[in-house]
Structures are given as C-alpha cells and as structure tokens.
Amino acid sequence: MKPAAFEYARPADLAEACALLGELGDAAMPVAGGQSLVPMMSLRLTGFETLLDISRLDALKVVRDEETHVFIGAAVTHAMIEDGKVPDPAFGLMARVASKIAYRAVRNMGTIGGSVGLADPASDWPCCLLALGAEVVLAGAEGERVLGAGGFFLGPYETARDPAEIITGFRIPKLSAGARWGTFKVARKSGAFSDSLAIAVLTAEGEARVALTGTLDHAQLLPGASAALAAGDLAAVREAARAEVAQADPDADAYRLRCHVATVTRAAEEALTMEPRR
Amino acid sequence: MAATTETKGWIGARLLRKEDARHLLGASTFTGDVRVPGLKDVAFVRSQFAHGLLNSVVKPDGLETSVFSAADFPDLKSIDGGPELPSFRTAPYHAFAREKVHFVGQIIAACLAPTRGAAEDIADQVYADIEPRPAVVDMVEALEPGAEILHEGFPDNAFIHATVSEGDIAAIAARAEVEMRRSFRMNRQATVSLEGRGVLAYWDHRLDELVVYLSTQGAHMMRIGLSLALGLPEHKLHVIAPDVGGGFGGKNRLMPEEVAVCAIALKTGQPVRWIEDRREHLIASVHCREHHYDLTLYAEKSGRILGLKGEVHIDAGAYSLWPSGPFMEASMAARNLPGPYQMQALHVETHTVATNKAPMGPYRGVARPGACYAIERAVDELAHKLGMEPADVRRINLVTPDQMPYRTIGGLRLDNGDYPRALDMVRDMVDLPAIRRRQAEGETDGRRIGVGFAVYTEQSGHGAAEWMKRKSRIVPGYESCTARVLPDGSMLLLVGIQNHGQGLETSLAQIAAHELTLDPAFISVRYGDTALTPFGFGTFASRSTVFSGGAVAKATRLVAEKARRIGAHLMQTEYEETRLEDGAVHGPSGKVPLAEIARAANVRQEFLPAGMSPLLEATATYEPEESGGFFSYGAHAVVVAVDPETGVTSLLDYAIAEDCGTMINPLIVDGQIIGGVAQGIGTALYEEIPYDPDGQPLATTFGDYMVPCAPELPKLRIAHLITPAHGTEYGVKGMGEGGAIAPPAAISNAVCDALHGLGVIIRETPLTPRRVSDAVAEAEERRAAVSLKEEVPA
Numbered sequence A: 001m002k003p004a005a006f007e008y009a010r011p012a013d014l015a016e017a018c019a020l021l022g023e024l025g026d027a028a029m030p031v032a033g034g035q036s037l038v039p040m041m042s043l044r045l046t047g048f049e050t051l052l053d054i055s056r057l058d059a060l061k062v063v064r065d066e067e068t069h070v071f072i073g074a075a076v077t078h079a080m081i082e083d084g085k086v087p088d089p090a091f092g093l094m095a096r097v098a099s100k101i102a103y104r105a106v107r108n109m110g111t112i113g114g115s116v117g118l119a120d121p122a123s124d125w126p127c128c129l130l131a132l133g134a135e136v137v138l139a140g141a142e143g144e145r146v147l148g149a150g151g152f153f154l155g156p157y158e159t160a161r162d163p164a165e166i167i168t169g170f171r172i173p174k175l176s177a178g179a180r181w182g183t184f185k186v187a188r189k190s191g192a193f194s195d196s197l198a199i200a201v202l203t204a205e206g207e208a209r210v211a212l213t214g215t216l217d218h219a220q221l222l223p224g225a226s227a228a229l230a231a232g233d234l235a236a237v238r239e240a241a242r243a244e245v246a247q248a249d250p251d252a253d254a255y256r257l258r259c260h261v262a263t264v265t266r267a268a269e270e271a272l273t274m275e276p277r278r
Numbered sequence B: 001m002a003a004t005t006e007t008k009g010w011i012g013a014r015l016l017r018k019e020d021a022r023h024l025l026g027a028s029t030f031t032g033d034v035r036v037p038g039l040k041d042v043a044f045v046r047s048q049f050a051h052g053l054l055n056s057v058v059k060p061d062g063l064e065t066s067v068f069s070a071a072d073f074p075d076l077k078s079i080d081g082g083p084e085l086p087s088f089r090t091a092p093y094h095a096f097a098r099e100k101v102h103f104v105g106q107i108i109a110a111c112l113a114p115t116r117g118a119a120e121d122i123a124d125q126v127y128a129d130i131e132p133r134p135a136v137v138d139m140v141e142a143l144e145p146g147a148e149i150l151h152e153g154f155p156d157n158a159f160i161h162a163t164v165s166e167g168d169i170a171a172i173a174a175r176a177e178v179e180m181r182r183s184f185r186m187n188r189q190a191t192v193s194l195e196g197r198g199v200l201a202y203w204d205h206r207l208d209e210l211v212v213y214l215s216t217q218g219a220h221m222m223r224i225g226l227s228l229a230l231g232l233p234e235h236k237l238h239v240i241a242p243d244v245g246g247g248f249g250g251k252n253r254l255m256p257e258e259v260a261v262c263a264i265a266l267k268t269g270q271p272v273r274w275i276e277d278r279r280e281h282l283i284a285s286v287h288c289r290e291h292h293y294d295l296t297l298y299a300e301k302s303g304r305i306l307g308l309k310g311e312v313h314i315d316a317g318a319y320s321l322w323p324s325g326p327f328m329e330a331s332m333a334a335r336n337l338p339g340p341y342q343m344q345a346l347h348v349e350t351h352t353v354a355t356n357k358a359p360m361g362p363y364r365g366v367a368r369p370g371a372c373y374a375i376e377r378a379v380d381e382l383a384h385k386l387g388m389e390p391a392d393v394r395r396i397n398l399v400t401p402d403q404m405p406y407r408t409i410g411g412l413r414l415d416n417g418d419y420p421r422a423l424d425m426v427r428d429m430v431d432l433p434a435i436r437r438r439q440a441e442g443e444t445d446g447r448r449i450g451v452g453f454a455v456y457t458e459q460s461g462h463g464a465a466e467w468m469k470r471k472s473r474i475v476p477g478y479e480s481c482t483a484r485v486l487p488d489g490s491m492l493l494l495v496g497i498q499n500h501g502q503g504l505e506t507s508l509a510q511i512a513a514h515e516l517t518l519d520p521a522f523i524s525v526r527y528g529d530t531a532l533t534p535f536g537f538g539t540f541a542s543r544s545t546v547f548s549g550g551a552v553a554k555a556t557r558l559v560a561e562k563a564r565r566i567g568a569h570l571m572q573t574e575y576e577e578t579r580l581e582d583g584a585v586h587g588p589s590g591k592v593p594l595a596e597i598a599r600a601a602n603v604r605q606e607f608l609p610a611g612m613s614p615l616l617e618a619t620a621t622y623e624p625e626e627s628g629g630f631f632s633y634g635a636h637a638v639v640v641a642v643d644p645e646t647g648v649t650s651l652l653d654y655a656i657a658e659d660c661g662t663m664i665n666p667l668i669v670d671g672q673i674i675g676g677v678a679q680g681i682g683t684a685l686y687e688e689i690p691y692d693p694d695g696q697p698l699a700t701t702f703g704d705y706m707v708p709c710a711p712e713l714p715k716l717r718i719a720h721l722i723t724p725a726h727g728t729e730y731g732v733k734g735m736g737e738g739g740a741i742a743p744p745a746a747i748s749n750a751v752c753d754a755l756h757g758l759g760v761i762i763r764e765t766p767l768t769p770r771r772v773s774d775a776v777a778e779a780e781e782r783r784a785a786v787s788l789k790e791e792v793p794a
C-alpha cells in the first residue's frame, strides 16, 4: 500500500499551476489535502507522473464576506469551516455539515475544493452547495469560469470541470435572517461516508431546496420534496421523497431507498421545527 | 519514574501504568521502528483467486533475483498445525503456495527492494498463472454432498467432526414441555490490532545466529515454530519481540510471512523486513469468529432449561495454523454453550470446516463470544416464547453460589462466585422497570428502546491437564520468572510472557513489590527476547496474571528469603527474627536496606554467611494446582435505541458487573474491560468481512471494514464483585477476554428487545444498519401478508 514513485511540484501561484496543468495534461494531478487522492494512489487504484500541490496557493485560501455572497476558497479545510474560522453564509449549516465529514484528522487536511473536485457520490459538500444554490469558480489557462452547482455535478466522480482547470472556490449566497435548515446523515458509523445524506434549506422568503446524496450517481435537488417543504407539509415531503429518490438513485436497493426517504423527511422535519436563524 | 511514597499494599493499588509514558510520547520501539543498515523491504504477491491451480509464477525480466517463490525454497517445511488427534485432517500450509492457492491473499511470491514502494513496483510485474476452481465460501454448504473439495485426501471439507455429549438428551427431549429450535450466525472478523504484524530478520555474524524481530505474543513459542519451518536449530534463532501494539490472538500463530522473511534473509544474507499494511491485515491476517449454530433448546414451561442439542459449524478458512489450528474453537464453543446455566444434557455435533478464506485463529474470547451469543440469544427467545422477562429466565437457570464448585454439562468446573448477584446488579444499574415503563410510553423521535442482558464465564489460568485434554501439541501449563536483584538493590523480572497492552510491566512489578516491600519504581520487567528470559509460552488465554504473576511471586519469595538470611547474618540475629518492610530487612534491633544486602550478594561476598553462594536471584516456574482453570464471570446489561427505518443502533447505557477475584491493579482491570467491550461492540454492530460467491473478500480497507471508535462507545459503568480464587496466588483470576465475550449477546438481545413488538427476527451479527432495517422491512411484509390473507374469506 505504497504509491508508485511520482514527481512533486509546488507551483508558486495560480497562474503557474494552471500553466503546468495545461502543459502536463493527463500526466499531472492537482493535490489539495490528499485525503482522497493519496489513499487511492497508495492502493494503486490511480497513479500520476506528477502531483501538483495546490494546497498552499494563496489564491485558493481566499475567503470574502461580500454583500450577498460568501466566497470560500477551494483550499479551505473542513476543519476551518467546522470551527467557524470562515464566515458561514447559512447560519451554521456549513459548520454542521463539516463536523460530520470523516474524522477530525481527515478534516484537518481535507479541503472543500478537493471534495467537490473529486465528486464522490457519497461526499457531503456537493449536497450542501446544491442546497445553498452555490456557484463553482474555476480557473484555467483561458481565465475564469463560473458554473452553478446544479450544472457542475454530472455523475459519480464526474463534473463539468475541464481537466486543465482548477477550482478556485465557491460563491455561496447568504441566507437572509429567518432562514431555517436541517440535515440528516445515515452512515454505518461516525466518520464513515454516508449511505444517505439529505440537506434541507427553507429561506426566509419561503423558498425551499432539498438536496440528496449518498446515491450511486451524484448529489441532486429533489424538486417535489422541496415544494412540499416550502408548503410546510411533512407528510407530503415523505410522499414526494418516496417517488423522487427512486429517480435520483435508480440503481439503489431497497435499503438505500429507505434511507433516502428517511434522511429527506428528517432533514425537512428539522428545518420545519428549527427556530428561524438570524 | 519518580518513586511513589506509598510502599505497602501493592496488591490492589491503583498504580498508573509504567508503560504509559513511552506510548503517550510515541517514543517506543515497535518492529517497524527497528533500523538495520542495508535493510530491504518485502512486498508479497498474493493470490487474487480464492481457489485455483497455480501453474506457474513468472518473474519479471531482469528482476529474477529480487523475486522469490516456492521454487526457491524447496527445503522449507510446511507450517500447518492442529491437535494431536487422528481424526484431525491436515493439509500442508507452505509459506509460499505450491501447486494450489486456497484463499485470496495467500502468498505466491515475495519481492525485495530498498523500499516497500519499489518492492510493490516489482510485485506488480510478477505474473501468477492460476487456473481458477470454484470457491467454497459457506461453512454449512461446504459439507453438502457435491461440494468442491479443497484439500486432497479429505473425504469432505471438514478438518474434523466431533461430538460433545453429556447426559441423556433423548430422555430430556421426551419429557420437555418446551422445544425451541433456532439458528444463529456470527460472521467473520479480523483481529485489528493497532499495530499490524511485522517481522525483520538478519544474520548476525558475531553471534552466528538469525536475529528475528517479530511482532508476536510469544517469542519463545515462535522460535520453536520458526526452527521447525526453517530447519535451523533453536540456538541459532534469536527472536525479539519489541513493543507489540496489540495482538488479541492474531499474533499467536506462526504465519507464512514470518517464515518467508526469515527464509529470504537466510538465502540472500541481507537484512529483510515485512511490515503488514492494513489491507493485508484485513485480507490475510488471522481471521476469527465465524460460527453457525443450529440449536434446539429443551425447557419447562416455568422457564427452567433442561438441555441443549444442536450443531455448530466453524468456518476455519483454508488452513490449520501452527501450533494448535482452529480445533479448539469448536470444542470450546460446544463446551461453553451451556454457559453459566444449570442443564441436564448437552449434545452438540461440531464441524470445523475448511473454506476458501484466510485461516482462522484465536481472537480475544476465543469461541466464547459465539457460544455466549448463541445461548444468550436462545434464552431471550425462550423468554419471549414463554412471555417471561428474559432476566427472570436467566435468574431461574443460573448456577448459584451454594452449588459451587459446579461442573457444567459442558464439563467446565466453575470454581466460585455469585452469578445471580452479578445479574441483579446490572439489572439494578440499568433500572429494568424504568426501561419497561419507558418502552410502554414510546419515544417521540420514532426510535425504539430495548434492553439486553448476557451472562458469561471466562475460563482462565488453565494448566497442563486442560491443554492435554484439548490434545494441544504445545502444553502451556506453566510460566517462568527469573527475579534478579542488582547490586544497588533495584530489580529485574525476566519473564516468559509478552506484554502487549495488558499493563503487565506494572502488575508484575506490583506483585514483586508486594513480596519484597520494594517500590515498583525500582522494579523493571523484561520479556519478549529469547536470549534474555527463561522459556515461557507468551500471553494469551487470560493466563499471564495467574501464571506469570505466580512465577513472579514464587521467584521473588525465594529472593526475599535469601535477603532475610543475609540480613540476619549482617544484623547478627536469627532468620526467624527477621521480616521485610519498607525495602529493608528488619531484625529485633535494627534494619538493613535491601540495597546493602544486594551489594553484599553481588559484589561484596565477604559479608555473606559462610557457605552461601553469591547473587540475589532466583528462577521459578509456576502452575496452579487445579489445572481446570479459574472462572471469571460477569453480567452485562445494555440499553439501546434502534431506528427501525434506517436500522441505526445507538448504545444509551452499558452496565457491567464482573468478578475476577483479587485485582492486582483495579485501573488495569477496568482498562481491560473497556477495551474488550469496545471490541465486543465491534463484533455486535460493526465488524465484518463478507465474501462474495467467488471468494473475494469485500472488506479490504477501513473504508469497508468498520471498527468502533470513541464516538461509538457509551460510558461503561463497571461494578466489581470480588470472590478470590482458591488456589492461585493472591486469589487472582485471569480476565483479559471477558469484556469481549458478552457484548454481541447483550447488544443483540437489546436490539431484538427493541424490535420485538414489530415481529422482527435477526439472528446474525453484526447488526449493521442495513441488516436491521432489512429485517424490520421483512417483518412488515410478513405482517402485511398475514393481514391480507385474513382479509380473504376462506
């Protein structure tokens, strides 16, 4: 369980990183926290000639509290979000999500950008970013691109990112005062990847978004359950979930579908019963 | 370590462990920390097939001298073991596969390079031509007619069939009012020591011997095994176990990697090592636990159990590991099935079955977690059938103090203790009536509460007679100690056991301290080196405090006696007039510190009595007179909350009442219980290595193999009963395994109690969310089917 030999490069800035990635193509792979990539290399499930260490690029550590959005750089770790070291656009939702990812040792190293870049169908951030209606900011040799989270996740480990692009961060709309949210995760034990994770957001303006992950495909929004949540009808959320999870996760077995219905319903229930946040 | 002020009453003292500082600092030395100039790493090429003919091993061009396979070692002896019984079938287990492979992970070749990564690069290029055969993966189906046979010459896939039968089961069956048949399954696990296995070997030219650093539970034992496999006499083998990060049984068998590394070191003349990674640990280390029970319980309507009949299957994996193989697993499971209960008849057919999986070995609790699980689950099902409170059914059947010593129908001699009281204690600790009230009210969050009990016994300190009964080819019936007082009065204890997390450096020092009235800070315990200590068997089977503690007591007493003789001489008084106190020999009118006596004995012989030989040291061996063992026991009660939809189980409360006789160090006793329970929780809820029909293991990293971590552990509340053993030093009993025995039973009973009202049936561990949720869904379907049927008019 040791990786094959590889070159290690640490570009000085984002421009150099993009240039190197463009130049080396498939032979290179960015590494951030290394918490997913390095184990896969150790198991020799994957391997690259060059690892491009982007974890120390200042451009990826930027955090901006803007008027309508919070920008969180891709290299911000789960632990920083958990600890409230960066502004939370969603009144503690992101800290909660972060705190349930893996173990603290992994959270100290693992980054939000790495999680989204990998797009493991069981990972937590894609689901959270969808529920918050966030945007993904990408940098490439051609410059910057911004994609809505909804169009970014295409399948298991598959995103709209061009292999030569680097995710620089996420633009996340701030919830206004009075918003509520809920999350529910089913996993075999603490720190394990989810069998199902649902995140429900109910804005002060009455808009609702329920996102589901832990599927065999990719995180996605459930419009029916979202509408039922907006209407404040928990029984309807469950009904809608029953119909929708089978579409969201067509290859899932009975157990996983049961979990999906449970997590969607309970995330919605938490949102409905939560004291409005301000 | 600074000397502590207290110098009396070391037996029972809550001393912090001597071992803690080095581990907390990360400053110790494990096999993986040992550095030898020119050291090379081994990466193994392992079979990717569960079963197949190994036609050839093709080494990569130009790298032939860095790759080793069976053909390179024609003289290596096979390393299979087993009991000395004609009915036990053996199949040769070679360190490097010859002709056939029998499990995924079996060693085919070894690759040598300056780093492990480079060795793995070579391993990737080795080609093994394997012609796959059908895999045998289920221990019950493995014995059905027409099953693929693993080993040549075996009439069926069993290593052995054996029957344990006592009392007249037919008569009991004829008169029993209640007959209940149930099947239970405990699935396969790994032993998951924190430190994996590891071995480093090199030829020491100065000493003209092979030095072997080995992460093992018994250096002396492994020297015997390595000597047999390598054909090297024992005086040319020096086995050193440095700090060992847990073993739990998994480091108590001779394993092919160990023989392979030694053989390569001998062949190449280079220092060679192999450090197990977690993937190898899960795939190819000692596996454990996998049992299947098909039991019929006979009882009266009152709840009194009369007898037990059934079949036990043990999935032993592909080979039988040296020294004792998997045989003990079946006999111990059968003999422990009656547990702490009075019964009149027992008839159990056991089958120890070869399958295409990694070989089975011992794991904390050996067989008893399975037996305890089966009988305790059956007791709960009997209670449900009779509409009784499960704790009451236990109460009716438990062996009582006035019956002690009591010979169970399984042939075990329960020596003493108050079993009913242990049960009553945990029943009170979790407040059973309050739980029943809470259940009646229901939970607001949709979860269901359940309570489960289990009572267990733990045979410990069993000596020669017991091991001979088991036909063991090694009879670990004693332990040894050399107690050596150095010229300055400080002391070394050289013992044949292996401390790998049990705090034995502390407990054994406390025993010597007690006998010599010397502060434990001045006593060092040394072990794990065949060149340093007298022969001993190592640490397993909850034996070290009884045996090694006894040997330390005996050796130290001999030293104490000599010290008093020298003291008497120095004080010009009679031996009978002296006593030891506060690290000095006291006479009627003065005292001589041990340090002065030690100086005389070691370097100033002119102060010794005429004719007395110098040195202040003694070697003693110890075996308790009663060699059937001493039984620790306890009751566990656990309260769970189960989410019927997702199947997730949370532990709300966990109470333990246990009795291990006299406690040398209560902190260490509690630590052993907590660690054992954590592993038992793993068996109950998380840990499992499933295999697919082709014999591929499906849990090969910690991403798939779940172990409980701190968040999974509830606060354990521990109460102690203390019934000193008759016939051991200080009245101690072994207790290292008990913590792991009861949890699968208690937790399963609690989960089933929680879901009982829903008609849920689960008779298998671990109780993963998936298994529980599916069982709830099946129960719902059954209920729906029944109600549909009833709606249809006849």
Ligand SMILES: Cc1cc2nc3c(=O)[nH]c(=O)nc-3n(C[C@H](O)[C@H](O)[C@H](O)COP(=O)(O)OP(=O)(O)OC[C@H]3O[C@@H](n4cnc5c(N)ncnc54)[C@H](O)[C@@H]3O)c2cc1C
Pocket (backbone or CB within 6 Å): A029, A030, A031, A032, A033, A034, A035, A036, A037, A038, A039, A054, A060, A074, A075, A100, A101, A102, A103, A106, A109, A110, A111, A112, A113, A114, A115, A116, A117, A118, A122, A123, A124, A125, A165, A166, A167, A168, A191, A192, A193, A194
């Ligand atoms: C034991 C364990 C448990 C875990 N449990 C969970 C869990 O419950 N939920 C969960 O969500 N995750 C879990 N993870 C994954 C963890 O969150 C990882 O940290 C995360 O998925 C990857 O982040 P990283 O920074 O370590 O990325 P890396 O491992 O460095 O990289 C992962 C991939 O993303 C790419 N990448 C990284 N950064 C960028 C970027 N800025 N732009 C483009 N591509 C990029 C890399 O090239 C690589 O392909 C777990 C991991 C472990 C080891």
